[in-house]
Amino acid sequence: MTAITRRNMLAGTAAAGALALTGRPAWSEPQWKKYAGTKLEVILAKGPRGDNLQKNIKEFTALTGIEVESEQIPEQQQRQKVVIELSSGKPSFDVVHLSYHVQKRQFEKAGWLADITDFMKDPNLTAPDLVQSDFSAAGLTYASNDKGRMFSLPWSVDYFILYYNKELFAKKGVEVPKTLDEMVAAAQKLTDAKDGTFGFVGRGLRNANMTLWTNFFLNYGGEFLDAKGNILTDGPEAVEATRLYQKLLTTCAPPGVAGFNWMESMASFTQGRSAMWIDGVGWAPPLEDANASRIVGKVGYTVVPAGPKGQYSATYGDGVGIPAACKNKEAAWLLCQWMVSKAQGARLVQAGGGVPFRNSVLNDAEVQGGVKMPKEWLQSAIDSGKISKLGLPVIIPVAEFRDLVGAALTATLSGADPATELKKAHEQFRPILERSEKA
The missing domain is CATH 3.40.190.10 (Periplasmic binding protein-like II)
Structure with a gap:
């Protein structure tokens, strides 16, 4: 000290x-x-x-x-x-x-x-x-x-970071991903549903899922607001980021992930059932606590992998x-x-x-x-x-924003089309934002 x-x-x-x-x-x-x-x-x-x-x-x-x-x-x-x-x-x-x-x-x-x-x-x-x-x-x-x-x-x-299980990576001979595409490929290799292990875990629950998704959105070149303060979460960057989110959580994550907040995500990771997890840097202490974690000493920590348009930590x-x-x-x-x-x-x-x-x-x-x-x-x-x-737009109705876009993300985990869901959320949220700025 x-x-x-x-x-x-x-x-x-x-x-x-x-x-x-x-x-x-x-x-x-x-x-x-x-x-x-x-x-x-x-x-x-x-x-x-x-x-x-x-x-x-x-x-x-x-x-x-x-x-x-x-x-x-x-x-x-x-x-x-x-x-x-x-x-x-x-x-x-x-x-x-x-x-x-x-x-x-x-x-x-x-x-x-x-x-x-x-x-x-x-x-x-x-x-x-x-x-x-x-x-x-x-x-x-x-x-x-x-x-x-x-x-x-x-x-x-x-800051949001990438947590990874070194033991599972070594077992499958997988390298730590530097890009989001590499992360998806690694997650697919690390997923073995029969064995009860999965390549990735993260927040799927409505509202809570926004803090994970924005890491993808930002790294695909997304911006929340334009110069006039209009919301920008239904454009091509948002759609592509959501397709990545959808693919990870529907093909490489544990069953029931659509209901996961950070607590359930942490539980899956600390029990050694998930190989990668993106979340806040402050959740690390329980991972190194022998009373709460089965993977003490096996956790790797690194920055969120880069996307096609940049590398940012939400x-x-x-x-x-x-x-x-x-x-x-x-x-x-x-x-x-x-x-x-x-x-x-x-x-x-x-x-x-x-x-x-x-x-x-x-x-x-x-x-x-x-x-x-x-x-x-x-x-x-x-x-x-x-x-x-x-990691979130600087607006007054941020809770409503998280609710509406978060609901769109959760819907994609049941097979809904990302572009359709994001457009619907955008149309619902736009008048809410406009009213808040005029108030």
Whole structure:
């Protein structure tokens, strides 16, 4: 575990690097004690990130003199509560944990978050190592508006990667696929229904299946929206991506896959019944847990294979922001930057509880040395960050989008024609999107 000191907690950059990246004097530090005695409230979605904060929050109080009360709520309930309170204009919290792939456009359009762009440039408020260039491209896309203004800090990212069973690959003499076509061919060779083993497993359940499918869609050259904000999920790229999805899940996946979410997919993979699985990088710890997995030490980790039009990892993530109505914005800002600090990011990734958006954390040799997961897992996260692309469109009715297109995908697993199903979903969703933008 990385030693935590005041320097590597929030400052930790070489003098020349600090000056080059920020334009501020080397080793300048914020006025950490300026808001001593202030009390802040934080609302969190339940999970490893919240656990990490609550476990170590006394360090922040020791550094700043700011007292912090935090509440973790199950994800769906937390999202609902946050929207209700922000809509009221009088939220009870000073810092909010937001789910980018669901809430970015909603928060942005409503103007619920404070603009933190100027805070980032203020040496009295911000540590010299906290710079925009340290966040992955996907993180900056999530945190910024179309004018480049930042309204949150990227916190934890979920890149989609390819998990594979090394033992099954070796048994069949199959090479790790570099392209989607190679992946289909490998899945077919690895499928032996009589033996109860299958070449591929992934989400087939309506709505949940979208996060798998978008990896194919993006790598076939798909874009969710055109320059005017019109949805683009019934074109040739979407159809071809769906044909691939359909082929994999109908010829190379376990029976009943149309009802699989990540839980069922993970179960099939950890029991050694499926040779490949594409899903979020954060699901890795159970695969290496002898109490939950039969394939400990046999798992390979790599980036999602390339498609005919590119190679991208569908990316999802979380951030932290300050309500525009907050009365303690500068104190809240100190907390936000501590939450995404190198020390907190190191703890998260070393425990396998998540992957920070900050490149300096993932590329730090000392941090890497303390990671409990296999080196291949960490490398897959680093490499995915270089090819990351948002896995869902930045729109308000994203749940309806996932429902309608997801239903089309699930229908193809029963033999329906991809082009027909996608066109139907497109026609159903288009007026929903138009109404949301006019509201």
